[in-house]
Amino acid sequence: MNFQPSILFSILLSIAAPFIGMLILGFDRKITARMQNRVGPPILQPFYDVVKLFGKSELMVKKAQILFALMFVGTLLLSTVLLCFGGDLLVIFFLISTGMIFYTLGAYSVKSGFSFIGGNRELYQMLAYEPIFMLTVFSVGLITKSFRVDQIFGLEVPLVAIIPLPLVSMMIVFLIKMQKSPFDISTAHTEIISGPMIEYSGGYLALLKIAHWYEIFLVIGIMSLFFVVPGNPVLTVVSMAAAGLAIYFVSIIIDNVTARVHWNTMLRLSAAIGITLIVVNVAIVYIVAYIAGGA
Amino acid sequence: MVKSTITFGPQHPVFPEPIQFILKVVDEKVVLAEPQIGYVHRGIEKAFELNDPKDNIFLAERICGICPAPHTTAYVRGVESLMGIEAPPRAKYIRTIMNELNRIHSHILWAGLLGDAIGFESYFMQTWNYREKVLDAIEKISGHRVTYAMNAIGGVRRDMTNEQLRGLEKTMDYVESSLENIEDVMKDYTIKKRTQGIGILTEEEARRDGAVGPTARASGISQDLRTSGYDAYGDLKFEPVVVNNCDSYGRFAVRWQELKQSIDLIRQCIVKMPSGEILTKSNNPMNGEAISRVEAPRGELFYYIKGNGSKKLERVKVRTPTFANIIPTVTMLSKGCQVADVSVIVLSMDPCISCTER
């Protein structure tokens, strides 16, 4: 049975996407503060930050940076819309990567040591998480026989029941994308200040913040696709939302109990754990299918 | 292979103070580190010559806002020896208590800053939360959180009541139990990953470069001025904390153990606290030269004081522990490290730049 989300729902979701990301970020800051014995900022704090930034005067060093920031947000917006309309996961993945390339180019386009190192680290991060991300997309494709998101809704059992291990690997991707320790290396506040964002100011910094909201929505969205309950739209929405929040909560806990690692440790960990888990899981699925088919 | 130059500081979030390191990096590897200081030089040594020696206590206190107790202790001890007087025993014990409280708050502060530098934010928050209790205890005794103004030439300015001593004992119990709560952080994988083998300073290099304090003690050099028995330290039982790790983790471990040692020293002081006067008044002229050394939280604090018999001092020279530790830090940095390790290495010697430049 094929579940097709209605057009209206998709449109509403794509408009709400950044705000969902913003709210999640607001809860993140609040929960992190509570875990650190603090009161923490209001839930809408990320919103205030961004609105304030739009009201500031601009002190941009290079015009190219502005272009890259716009392209970055643009690609993420496009991939969010694709995700909401049940588009192709592979295209979404490539769009996110292209966005990150624009972000990195923006970091490289200014003459600042910290920005430069931030750009480098952004590339290392991509080296670390892209193989996992891509293999996860492939393994989803292998199960659904298609890369389209709406095909996941047509499965008989939730994806998490078939391929749970890629979800664990995606946790690494998630930590990297959410700039959480131990993998918050590209925006390491106490090492390279804010890395690739260092030379942005005012409204363009706000654009990057909005891009981060999109990223939160996208990564949580893709990860919660594993929790689609086929044939039951209400339960699907509930389980996807619950799963997304649970994943985020786990990431906050990890953030609070670890220190930042080096980029090479990150690469080693992601290659050793992330890729192995996915390969093992896909192998198991095939062996089981082979035995079942042979019997 | 991309070469670039990074100016680390003078304004950088990891250090509250301005020190500049000009780093030549290849990709992320530091190949050359050159320190630039002088951003907080005020000229306090000259001001010492201009002020009244009694007012100088407040100036000495403000050489460093993190360790006011050792600075004033070193200063008043120097002036006392010029005058040929000695503080009464009770005053010496109170000084010792203040010095040790200072060490506790400084080491906790450092532990938190290290956590902040390696992105372990919750650790930073927890340690600084516990530190506030120590500051409260200091405030109860002296009237201020940061600058104590306890020392006077010939003794101390305020006595401690029995209630204050009991309260201090309770605070020590609280601090000890709360430190035990977070002691497991030493076993944390990511902390070990970021500190072990980072910023290596061998014993030989530490001797050659003149390292002092926990930096030297982490390299296996048993160098603790408290063993010379100034103030009340002669009556107290303790052993200098020495480890042989020679890296940032070793410096972490030394400070962690010194925290417990300081708590123990304060307890000993409370038990052995003598009664009597707290101030020896004297109008002796200040004549001659004196060297006064005190073990500050960061290491050996050195005061050279010269008087010429007049109302004012002729020369006061201050050599602070961080000044001695900068050259070892350059040695550690020049061995090649990652950009990410620069803040860990520099923090591992617990820099206090405003002391250094005076």
Add this chain to the structure above:
Amino acid sequence: MQNEIQVNSATLIGETLKMLEAKMRFATATCLDIGDHFEIIYHFDNGNEMKHLRLSFKDGEEVPSIRALYACARFIESEIVDLFGVKISGVSAGLLLGSDSPVAPMRKSAPAKSEVN
């Protein structure tokens, strides 16, 4: 002071070498402006015992540097050059003072307060 040895520019390096051989740690050096001449006291330390070398020299006389023997003398000597305007061979000023700062401010003849305000 106790354990004090008087040295001059010629004997400084030799005496410092003796300290190095005795495994003494170079704690710091203090410069004094004694009106007609300058003095630099080199403080060496061995555990809790200290030894001092007192070097006297006239203004304008160049004194040798001991940084070849003790690497840690680098900043100590630069600071003396900076604050007293004395000459130490191979050591340049500019460690602590900026380009607008008063020159050799620690000399007795220097004004107590910067002229700017």
Add this chain to the structure above:
Amino acid sequence: MGIVEKSRLKSPWILHYDCSSCNGCDIEILACLTPYYDIERFGILSKGNPKHSDVLLVTGGVNHRNKTVLKNLYDQMPAPKVVIAIGACGSTGGIFHNCYNILGGADKIVPVDVYVPGCPPRPEAIIDGVVKALDKLKHLQNGTWKEPETGPIVVETAVGAKPAPAAKYANAAPAPTLNSQPTNKEA
């Protein structure tokens, strides 16, 4: 008040620069971040980057070497921005007033909006200083800001301390306005 103005008051990001302070004020500013005081509940974040910051906290008196650094940091901050001088030294040079390398307070180089006295000020006073600065910003946005009779804003320090008498500041120079050019008295 529009949404931008309102957000501005809700999310002041701090840049802290230590001119030549003794560390006491710096550590107290850091203490503001920690659970005991927790300034993040007001949306205040400590950013190490002038381009992202709204509030410049200056501790310590300005000396000959760091005056250019302070000026650069101030110039790199996008408007609207406020400057807060923390502690006796940041306000006037404090105990170091007679040191040869000290020019005086931060107001010798950049226009200071709020002075927080104390040596060092308690974290409560620092937080109060930031809030007072926001108050000034709010009035500037509404166009209702007038220099108070008492001269520059001075935060009351210790609990129970009496407010500074108005007469003391009657002859003081008016505080520089928010967007005025830095007054470099040296030039």
